[in-house]
Amino acid sequence: MLNVQDVLSSYESSTEEIKLEWPINEVRETIKKHKSVEKIKETSPNEFTRYCSDESISRYLRARNWNVKKAVKMLEASLIWRMNYKPEEILWAETGKIYRASYTDKSGRVVLVMRPSFQNSTSTRTQVKYLVYCMENAILNLGCDQEQMIWLIDFHGFSLSNISIKSTKETAYILQEQYPERLGLAILYNPPKFFEPFYKIVKPFLEPKTANKVKFVYSNDQNTKTIMESLFCMDELESAFGGKVDESFDIKKYAERMTEDDAKRTVLYGRETCSDPNINPNHTSKTIDTDSVTEADEEKISTNDQKTNGS
Known part of the structure; x- marks a missing residue:
């Protein structure tokens, strides 16, 4: 015999999933059409896929109170920032x-x-x-x-x-x-x-x-x-x-x-550009020399970052 409460709970859960699925898909389909992220789609497809996952998009939607337009703008700015800042190389x-x-x-x-x-x-x-x-x-x-x-x-x-x-x-x-x-x-x-x-x-x-x-x-x-x-x-x-x-x-x-974690990250990001499927997990990329940047450079970078601010 069916339990009415269980049926209602299952229905409410399914309804909630449908409500969440629509804005997530809307953000994903919209961002895919933006020419501004074409470069990261081509050079770092795994990175683009990670940031267009349900979990990632839902964070951007929550940050913008489920406003699809604002979430798209915020996600686009993040993808551009990652493409230019290259956090995976630090x-x-x-x-x-x-x-x-x-x-x-x-x-x-x-x-x-x-x-x-x-x-x-x-x-x-x-x-x-x-x-x-x-x-x-x-x-x-x-x-x-x-x-x-x-x-x-x-x-x-x-x-x-x-x-x-x-x-x-x-x-x-x-x-x-x-x-x-x-x-x-x-x-x-x-x-x-x-x-x-x-x-x-x-x-x-x-x-x-x-x-x-x-x-x-x-x-x-x-x-x-x-x-x-x-x-x-x-x-x-x-x-x-x-x-x-x-x-x-x-x-x-x-x-x-x-050092161990850096090796993991190198593998995680390196597979996107390395043709060798057996990439050496101990391989590391060049360290970024952040101390060589001048204060004038900092101001320029800060100004450019603020221009891409998605808020």
Whole structure:
């Protein structure tokens, strides 16, 4: 005997899938007709296919509140940006500012740990390029059932010299325009008092959906422990964030992890242009020298990026 409730649930599920399928297909068919993305379709067909997948398009639609026209514009801008910026060619460079944690949150989301006080470059372009690398690496390591990550930002040792409106604005642009719906939550851990007025200045750069994902957490706040315990296994979490792990960050071991990941990414992207089906997974492309770019170049690149902004 048929269960009426099961039938209704199945019908509602099917109806919902049909509702989602229409705008996704509309975006995909529209973007395929745009001449502006012809080059990436020809030179990087796998890249184009990945960004025109149901999962990818749905992120762009969610970022634009399911407005097909705006999602198409945003996706087109991202494809053009990737074609020009070439994030797949960026390899790991030694730095302690951002790294992918060896643990995930309780939902299995990748965790990027950020320590602004460890910044070792004054070049905004270099900083942004490394952020792009970290985003690409985090996405590479996402589980099959995950599409978002957690940012854990440690403000220990943070000073006024670490504040930069320009780099913050560029970070917001990259996160929101090129990696929509990839951020699950950003935890600002123990930010100093002088950071709060700075955040009020830069908050307008954030879209409301992104701003709502930013959480201020303080170790001397009673609610902090509850927040962190709800998100993480405290036996795996670093002591800097209230966890029980005292082991310090080992950059040599991390370099080995990143070298392995770079080899995976080389294979992932390299198969598109390599005729040899048995491509050597240890092959790596040339490292981009981001430190050789002048401030004048940065301004030019920043201006060009903003012209392709899909918002």
